[in-house]
Amino acid sequence: MKKLLCIALLLVLVLLALPALAQQAAPVLTYTEPYLLTLNPQSEMSVLWLTKEPCEGFVEYGPTPALGNRIEAQRHQIKGLRTSATPEGYDPDPAKNPEAQVYQLIAKIEGLDSGATVYYRVTTKNGADTQVGKRYFFNTAPQAGGSFDFALLSDMQMKVKTKETMHFLGQQEKDFILFAGDLSNTPWKVGEWFNYEGAYQVPAEADRSFFECFQQDGDNSRLMQYMPVFFCPGNHEVDDQRVMTDKTMAADDANWSWSVYMQLFRPLYPEQEHGVNGKRWYSVNYGDLHITSLNVHRWQSWDGFDYPGWITKDDISPDSPQVQWLNQDLSSATQKYKWVVMHWHMLNRGDDAWFPVSKAVADPKNPEKAIYPEGDYCWDVLRPLYEQHQVNAVNFGHSHVYERYLINGVNYIEAASIGNNYRATNDPYHPSGHMPVMEENAFRSVMVVRVDENGMNARGIQASVEANGVGYIGRVFDTFSIAK
Ligand SMILES: [Fe+2]
């Protein structure tokens, strides 16, 4: 009898353990949750996600949580991502680190209604293994006159408060994000994007990879799974960051490539021109707002170059393809509001961080010093176009501060006090003499913008309390409005 009882008990234990064993056996096929990109937010959305194997996948979607429609995903391989040479770290030469296996699935949903909420869910398949994702939703852009909300963001780069600030941003319930560049630090390092088994992570940055921060969805935080992000590239989107400090490498255009960034966000860059002067600009219309995303960033050598080694890639001289396109883009836009997103802080306090964007040559009177005979293309070429075409606002990043300028009707905003802060001293003003109407670097912050029947209204919101004790989380510290 005792024996029978023991066998029965054993059977019960095995039966109880079976579901757990089955769950354990199902492999996780994906590196990321889905993320959303589009150049036509009123009627189309691309759903993207990254997988470990060359998987198949599809997206189910519909106007209610019941979904109902299905579209197959296209597969790409992401080339150029590498894991660390050893568990202790990466070799500085990317080629000496093993290639990481990363695949990308993209399902493009078309024919959506404007101003609609769309529910969706991704499914990933690898042979007999199937992984069904969580259900998310997004909003399509409204028609002219409709209201919407968006947020500004830049310079995540795994900085100390990035994760917390992103989580706070996710709780603000926006429809899309404008991201002004510098996503990670070194694009080819796979561990900076997501957890990759065996890839080295700097201990302090272990849980701050790009997708970990940007896909937090606890406590009603809604980020990349719930809204399209309109990116522009920053200097940290160059694949091999050694060009910043190695003068010989920097001199050869072949060493400059933006391939990882452009592959990860492929639907924004259908031409996939990865090299110098490749097409890394686009525009989209979101309701009453025309958004222009530019490719403006330059490299500071810090101590890696002798003057006049400052370098500018990706031309914005007056006759360059990008500037000609910009002129055409802004003059043909008929939306009520116009907004430009670009990485380079064309207005910024700080003699360690601000330089003209044009070709540097040695000062004949002091060969150690660089001069810029062609001036600053941002100030002399972009600014007049912004004023002529009545751009309402330009947001940028790069120096990790909060500053806002208002010059001839154009707001210039660096809402980049996200993860850290590079404003340590009272740095000099822009050479034009313009001062920020607001600067606030005592805490991390986000800027959110609402467009509705009252016009366009922006708010800078405090996202942290630092050791200085200034303010409180949620406090509005800066506002500006643009009348309808
Ligand atoms: Fe930057």
Ligand SMILES: [Fe+2]
């Ligand atoms: Fe940055």
